Amino acid sequence: MGLIGENGAGKTTLMKILLNLVRAEEGQVKIFGKDHVKEEITIKDRIGFVFEENPYYENLKPSQVAKILSLAYSRWDWNYYRDLVKLFGLSEKPIAKLSKGQKMIFSFIVALSHHAELLLLDEPTAGLDPVVRREFLNELRNYLAGGDRSVFFSTHITTDLELVADKIAFLHKGNILFSEDVDELSNKYHLVRAEKSLLMKVDLIGYEEKKTHAIGVYEGERSDLETLPCSVEPASLEDIMYFATRGRHV
Amino acid sequence: MFSVELALFKERFLLKSFLTYVGIYPLVLVFQFFTGNEGAPQLFFPALAVLFGSSFWLVFLNDGKTDSYRRLLPSLPFGRSEIYLSHFALRFLLWIIGCLISYAISFFASLFLDIQLDLSHVLYGISLSFGIFSLSNLSLQFKPMISIAYLGALTGLSLGLLLSANNLLMQELQNIHLWGPTLLGISFALGLFLTVFNGVLYRWRRP
Structure with a gap:
């Protein structure tokens, strides 16, 4: 599902609500049919996320961060992680020294490496060059082709959504104007x-x-x-x- | 969660942060006690215990950018209670080790310096140290840079107050009969309150 909306529409806030980083003022959130607060830990174990800003330790190298994160997720797959690192040509240098695109790719690799069933992607293609962006979208399509998996993808680059989304929601000033099949x-x-x-x-x-x-x-x-x-x-x-x-x- | 905390300790070490923000404090103690300026040698153990209690050295884990406790860890499959308990448990363990190290250093230093290590001074040091330790744990509520500033300021202020007042603080506490086990009890009660308050705040607050 793609999420579009102008700056300040509430896309990032919605992503944060789904991860229970922000409390919703009203309403109820259910992910995988479960309450996202009561079942927070089991739900997050099945979710991968990519934020627009890098949330990981800037002074560490990707493999060091991965080592820490592998302890957090029950289904972390080192082989898949290494394959993705190779596929995207991710540099093994401190995250602070990676380009914005490489940081985004690292987040994406982490999100995929624990076999998440739901990916929350907040402006993931911002800052990616056209080649990497295409590889990213291809990998996203491969991921979706893998079975019962979903992606919640917010972006300003609407052409990306036309390539991967089968449903689009339009958020405007905190309200959903429409939610339709592409x-x-x-x-x-x-x-x-x-x-x-x-x-x-x-x-x-x-x-x-x-x-x-x-x-x-x-x-x-x-x-x-x-x-x-x-x-x-x-x-x-x-x-x-x-x-x-x-x-x-x- | 505890294993993640331990891995963080192992993988992250920012000597630059340490030296830039808090590395000066151990030097202050060296200048205070080992350069012939023997103002109050009985404060050696309390000063060291306060220094360790303030968790000042944990600044080396903070790059000033990564929002571990408010952003990254809550996004991972951990509940906030679990994150907080793990954060507290590891630091409490380190505080105990810090107190033991302080005592060991003080003991060896007492062989060639006029350092008093009687029970009352040890309890005084532990009480102050635990109070500062409890306050230092509030740092997980703040943004990374504010957290560094907070820990640095807390360490500086507590050491400054302790050393500049010479032995005045200790004497005043003795005068109002807040001494020994009483002081320790008050310190632990306040620490417990702060720990619970901090935990509730961390669990419910969404910055």
């Missing part, structure tokens, strides 16, 4: 271009006026727009996010 999104949201006067009459989730025309996103059936003199195409995630966040903008 396939449904392209059927449900349409990017519409038409004359300004025409678009003003259509009930759009957001639009923007240009010099000669206006552009906006419509939520509903494509057939609703067929009689109108406008161009219609499936809205991308970025379009939906942009127009839903900004609303009607002149």
Whole structure:
């Protein structure tokens, strides 16, 4: 599942709530069908996480941190860890000296090395170069292909989600605006271009006026727009996010 | 969890942090007691015990960036109670070892310095040391850099107060009959309260 939303929407807070690092003001969280506070330890043993900021000891080398973490997880797999280190070409030098991308990759390797059934990834592709990003997404797809596994993935790079997510939730100012299957999104949201006067009459989730025309996103059936003199195409995630966040903008 | 704490001790050692922030304190003691400035040799054991009690040397585990107790460890499969108990248990063990080392050093130093190691001074040292130890445990509530500053300041203040007042603090405590086992009892009671308070705060607080 992909989680999108503008800065400050609450994506990181939601991740922290899932890990019980932040207390939810209301509501209940259940992971693997269990209460995330009462069953905290067993749940976390089955969760891998990647934060945007490196949480590990900066003065230690990856293998030293892994040695400590291997004591924490019941299903730590050294062979898998070594394979992933090799695959991503992770340097064996103090974490403080690794690039932002390498730090992220190390977190990802740790998250995978204990055979987590759920991965919580908070902006994992931020700071990755295109090659590593592609490898990262490939490995994520391999992980998901492995069986009953889930990924909760927050990002600003919506194209990443189009590659790996089968469901998207859009968080805006702490509220979920929608939570839909990716396939449904392209059927449900349409990017519409038409004359300004025409678009003003259509009930759009957001639009923007240009010099000669206006552009906006419509939520509903494509057939609703067929009689109108406008161009219609499936809205991308970025379009939906942009127009839903900004609303009607002149 | 305890094995993770032990592994942390083994894998992490930041001599730079140690020397930068707290390495000066052992030097203060050397200057105070071994350079002919024998202000209050009876304070040698209490000063050493306070120094170990403040866990000042644990600063070498802190890189000033990694938020072990508020961010990393609670993200791993550990409950907050477990993290806190493990944190306390290991440091309590180290405090006992610190007291024994302090006594051993004081004993050997007493062979060539006028150091008093009678029961009352030992109890006085242990009482102060345990009080400072309990206060030092609050450091897990703070951000890494604040934690370093807190431990450094706590050690500096407690040693400063102890040594600058010469023997005044001890005499005042004697005057109001807070001495020996009574002082030790008060210290342990306060320490217990602080430990429970710290644990409850750590368990419930979400920074």
